[in-house]
Amino acid sequence: MINEIKKDAQVRMQKSLESLAHAFSRIRTGQAHPSILGGVMVPYYGVDTPLNQVASVTVKDSRTLQVVAFERSMLSAVDKAIQSSGLGFNPTNLGELLLISMPALTEETRKGFTKQARDAAEDGRVAVRNIRRDALSQLKDLVKEKEISEDEERRAADDIQKLTDKFVGEIEVAVKQKEADLMAV
Numbered sequence: 001m002i003n004e005i006k007k008d009a010q011v012r013m014q015k016s017l018e019s020l021a022h023a024f025s026r027i028r029t030g031q032a033h034p035s036i037l038g039g040v041m042v043p044y045y046g047v048d049t050p051l052n053q054v055a056s057v058t059v060k061d062s063r064t065l066q067v068v069a070f071e072r073s074m075l076s077a078v079d080k081a082i083q084s085s086g087l088g089f090n091p092t093n094l095g096e097l098l099l100i101s102m103p104a105l106t107e108e109t110r111k112g113f114t115k116q117a118r119d120a121a122e123d124g125r126v127a128v129r130n131i132r133r134d135a136l137s138q139l140k141d142l143v144k145e146k147e148i149s150e151d152e153e154r155r156a157a158d159d160i161q162k163l164t165d166k167f168v169g170e171i172e173v174a175v176k177q178k179e180a181d182l183m184a185v
Helices: 002-025 072-083 107-144 150-183
Strands: 041-044 047-050 055-061 064-069 098-101
Touching: 002 107, 002 150, 041 072, 064 072, 072 098, 107 150
Parallel strands: none
Antiparallel strands: 041 047, 055 064, 064 098
């Protein structure tokens, strides 16, 4: 019973950490990376479709992405979708493929992206703490139902707090790494 609660909390905290890593991958650094375009939706026969399902995105060099549509007729739609995505990219259409040059980050955009990273990290910390609260609530319910003793609850609560501290620490390390990546010129 207690082990199930601890295991569930650990799995959910791990998912929160993975969600944070996914959010960080969408924050642009100065380097070209295909995941930057992960949120771009392309109208494909009347349905908004993720870019990676209608085109391949590869890294040509450290500051350039290459986008090749699976159907040549989709290239202009992909071009428009990238331009209207709000990411600040202006693709160069070469007829068969698109080249996207990563503009150098200004100090202002670096600070804006750093703020986004900090906000995402805070959301991750809140999620981990909410998971802790849920687990502690489940433990208290078990004590009320007299399925476990108060000593067992206290020990389990300490273990859950250690888990929480571990994941919050990992979030701190991740956000510091992302900030360092953003501030590197």
